[in-house]
Amino acid sequence: MILIRLALQTVVLALAQLWGNKFRAILTMLGIMIGVGAVIATVGATEGLKAYVLKEFDSFGPRKVWMDGTVPRKLRGRVSWSQFDLRLSELEYLRKNCTTIDAITPMYFTGATVRSADESRQSISVTGVWPDWHEIEKRVAIKGRPLIQTDIDEIRNVCLINDKGIQELQLDADPSGDYILVNDRRFLIVGVVETKDVAQGFPGGGEARTELYIPVTTALSMQPRETVSFALAQLKDAKDAEEARAEISSIFRRLRKLSGEDENTFVVEAVQSVIDQINRLATGITVAAAGLVAISLLVGGIGIMNIMLVSVSERTREIGLRKAMGARPSIILVQFLVEAVVLCMVGGLIGIAAGLGLVAAAGQIPGSPLKDAAVPLWAAVIGVGFSALVGVVFGMFPAIKASRLDPIVALRHE
Amino acid sequence: MPTPVIEISGITKAYKMGEEVVGALRGVDLRIDRNEFVAVMGASGSGKSTLMNILGCLDRPTSGRYILNGQATEKLSAGALAQVRNKEIGFVFQTFELLPRSTAVVNVALPLVYSRKFWWGTARRAREALKSVGLGDRMTHRPNQLSGGQRQRVAIARALVNEPSLLLADEPTGNLDSKTSEEIIALFRDLHQRGQTIVIVTHEEDIAGHAQRIVRLRDGKVVSDFPTATDPVHRDFLDRAAQASARAAGQAAVGSESRPTHESRAAQTGGSA
Secondary structure, three states, rough: HHHHHHHHHHHHHHHHHHHHOHHHHHHHHHHHHHHHHHHHHHHHHHHHHHHHHHHHHHOOOOOEEEEEEEEOHHHHHHOOOOOOOOOHHHHHHHHHHOOOEEEEOOOOOEEEEOOOOOEEEEEEEEEEEEHHHHHHHHEEEEEEEOHHHHHHOOOOOOOEEEEHHHHHOOOOOOOOOEEEEEOOOOEEEEEEOOOOOOOOOOOOOOOOEOOOOEOOOOOOOOOOOOOOEEEEEEEEHHHHHHEEEEEHHHHHHHOOOOOOOOOOOEEEEEEHHHHHHHHHHHHHHHHHHHHHHHHHHHHHHHHHHHHHHHHHHHOOOHHHHHHHHHOOOHHHHHHHHHHHHHHHHHHHHHHHHHHHHHHHHHOOOOOOOOOOOOHHHHHHHHHHHHHHHHHHHHHHHHHHHHHOOOOHHHHHOO | OOOOOOEEEEEEEEEEEEEEEEEEEEEEEEEEOOOOOEEEEOOOOOOOHHHHHHHHHOOOOOOOEEEEEEEOOOOHHHHHHHHHHHHHEEEEOOOOOOOOOHHHHHHHHHHOOOOOOOOHHHHHHHHHHHHHHOOOOOOOOOOOHOOOOHHHHHHHHHOOOOOOOOOEEEEEOOOOOOHHHHHHHHHHHHHHOOOOOEEEOOOOHHHHHOOEEEEEEOOOOOEEEEHHOOHHHHHHHHHHHHHHHHHHOOOOOOOOOOOOOOOOOHHHHOOOO
16 A cells, blocks of 8 residues: 555656656657657558558469469570460469469460450450469459350350450440450350459559450460460468478479479469568568667667766755655665656657657658558557666666665755 | 653764774763653764764664664664654754755655555645644745745644654754744744653754753763753853843843843853863
8 A cells, every 4th residue: 555655656756857847858858759759650650561562462362373484594595485484284284283272274464456346446455264263363253154164175265354344345234145356256255254453563453444364275376376474373371372382393393304403494473472571571670670779769768867867966855855754765766766767658658659640640641651551559568668668777777876875965965 | 660762872973084983972871751852962073963863863873772762773774764763753954854846735744655654644644734833824835935934844844744752853943043943942842842752953052941951962972961950051151141131231131931032152152061
């Protein structure tokens, strides 16, 4: 009971002391304020940026793995890129033998002139795919039917069209069964898929427009060619991103008969790996910022120690009086320690407010990626916690000095 | 025989001054009973400040015994001595020692902050103590809004708020004019009437004259210890004061109850018993 009352009185006393020396207190707290403000702003900005980027990646799908052929660095400029493009046979082998993926499709992008009864459009995106494409891209046929394996096997002239295409080519609301011309070849529309917004910078991203999806075999036969430059697969589990990349790589190396020293002639990337990298990067930034903040808190702490020593010296007579009135050395110690901690925590709270303000202000800038940035609670808790710790560490020496004052000498102090 | 408030025997206190050891107290014995009003006198260097620090448990003797209100104190730790000060002793200082930014009530309540006995209703106790010294209308004034006499009254209220067994005053009128000094001394006499045990350390003979008993120190030893009425030095002082005032203007003889109030420092003789 006496301890609770004493603690309350000490805190009140400490706050009164700060209020009595407002200007000095603010100058003293500046180091702590800047330190904590910086950590809050950095963490808020990093987390906000991370959330923004991850949201973009999420729209692309975290379980996706993409792969394409590439020319090894040693052979650059000497061989054609198409030499290392992906073969459908390689992708079929992967579909049958790769255990970490549950779907795979070639993605053969091409452009074509498309004509309907009333409209003609040039350079329309036409993509050659396998039926797994529906599963991987999460795009089901909302009208008609999806692509099926028979379409692939029989190299049928069938296509799926998106909503936007129906609009642009002025087709019926349900155009299944209608025909359109793709580079003067007649294609049967079998189904309709939703137009999907994909973030800019990703394949198929940007403003939505007409898209056609046709069997990849049909697409290749129109060129004609044997290989595709790009394929998409879906992980069974997003957690296995690294395992999947390793497995797919080893399968490719085996199929392409690459021996130990040879460079890969293909690239496998998982969205989840990129997400993990971004997360690691964000953690790295936070840790680096924490290091800088630690220096700032150290400097702030020295300021606190300095001002507490001044305070002890100024209030020597008061300390003597309190001791004469029966304050034990330990109570004097606690009083000055609490004062240092209160000083630091007030500084820390102001710093948090400043940091929050900074992040909020950055979010107000039009088009800012920090629009939805939020400072996590743990950052605020750590901010206040570290301020308090600085108060305890740097307030200890002045407090010990105060507690050891001889009351007789202290009362005679001028 | 009732327990004395103070019982010290064979107290010595030695300080190291460089290589030399200086004896500030060289064997002091003293017994002060409940409800005594004692003045401790001595010139500077006589050891009276050292004795007061030891009586107030601010300092420990080098040797000897000090039993304060039945409790031996010479072996206590700094923390335990702090508790004894809080419980047993009320200090009044020459320079008041009030917290400048705090109100009278807060100042008076200061010892209660550290009290184990009175942790409830501290503000009420502080207000009652202020009323008992006649400052019921100055509760929320700060020291700079009070006169010197009022400040010392606040300090006295603070010394009394813990109901100490001993009120220890160090030159309580040293910073006050003679009229205010009279008022403060009257307050001490009033407290004594109400049963308070009081020790005043002073070098002013006229102030000491208000006590029941005068203990004189010289060179770290008690050289005289008489009731005020029979103290030869004090009687001598009174005689000289009476002659001086009679000579001064041939005024009417002083009343039996009044005391010499002029600044008659010439009459001071130190401690020649």
